[in-house]
Amino acid sequence: RNINQGRAASLIDGTILEPGEQFSFDKVVGQRTAANGFVQGGVIEGGRFVESFGGGVSQVATTTYNAAFFAGLDDDEHKPHSLYLSRYPLGREATVNWGTTDLKFTNSTPYGILIKAWVVPSNSSRQGTMHVEMWSTKYWDIEAGVSAKRNFRTGSTIYDTSPQCTPQAAIQGFDVDVTRTFKQNGKVVKTETKTAVYRAGDAVVCGPPPA
Template sequence: MKKLTLFMLLFLIIMFPMPSFSQSDDQSNDQVILQRAEIEQYALDYTGGIYIDDGKLNGLMNMIEKKVYQAPENAFLDENGQIVEEETGVTIDRSKFDIMFREAFYNDEILRLKVPKRTIYPRVDRAMMEEISKKELGSYVTNFRKTNVERSHNIELAAEAINNHVLFPGETFSFNEVVGERTEEKGYKRAPVIVRGELSEGIGGGICQVSSTLFNAVDLKGVQIVERYAHSRRVPYVPPGRDATVSWWGPDFVFKNLYNEPILIRALVRNGSMIVKIMSTETAEYFQGDD
């Protein structure tokens, strides 16, 4: 058994060699360097080092990407309405790396290869945030009891998840996709929920108040409601027929931006109030087109 395990380990090392990452002396960030011996390991087997194994090379780029990747961060509005600057991200420049690697592979005089990177720009920068936060298209407020600590906590978490979300023209917003699964690991707590018309307790209770407040805020001419479901019994925080129930393995709340400009969702929780505002530019219009 031990011999078999050792054989499998050696096989994996030969077939999928790990890159010998090192840090450059002239870079403060993680700069990946490939040494000559490492480059030569990506030759196609049984060819005498004449050809490159493209499968191994692609695997190498994937591993490097996992190491160097830094996601960009959009500009956003803080709780006081002030703009926080965007941050660029970084990843491997796969096209440039592929060219440089092939050149190094066939040139014995190249002793090491510095992996090239490229900047990833965020979708929303300061200038865009300034523009899309000028005009209020719609808003809605619901209230809840702050004394129900667990439910209030869940509302705050879900509101934070949708806050500052920017939906570009033609894009679709899914509440479940944006907020994600409501689990204890993510900080959600047990609170009252409606299940099949009955009041019970479940993880993430209170989330439907966030989705219902959002529904009423985005119920605009320039927003198409794609998917919405009502609770099986009346809820106290919105008028009858104005709710939007959601659950991870069940109903979702989905809508589409039909405006000619991006829309910004502002979701805030203050003093027992759930507040949602839909913002955009001064030139935001809904073009219905020919009927």
């Protein structure tokens, strides 16, 4: 994850968004391949955690999304993870998958923006941290809100005897609303609401079902 996150951050760092210009994660970071400097890491596929090139890059996407969120930029395209991951802000996160799921936002302010991105890698004594900042003239004051969880869902138990099985605890699914309030000079200009829908994650047991 350190390698993938550091590589993605290095590709984003220094990006300039002029007024009216759109940022695309896929366009800026490129395909997550060995040739582009990425390695295998954990990803979610079909509701299960597996290894694939670029694993961990969604943490960069989530941090970039939050920087754009609080800068008041237009949310053109973002998709929360299919399963809720507690390390991310509830409902306010983004996954990416080359060619199918992108993160896009537009600089709708009258000022240019410089995007700074960097990673402090994890090691045996500390957790790593991901940083993304939008450098510009401040245009909006942004307040975020989140609703109570609702529409709770539970998965089933899967028994997997394959050699590549990875055990997995059940993950509860639910819906949650995220609001973004735009203010200028202390007055509310507009409010946006988006709903994150998290599916239930099945429990995976590596072995045969009980007799």
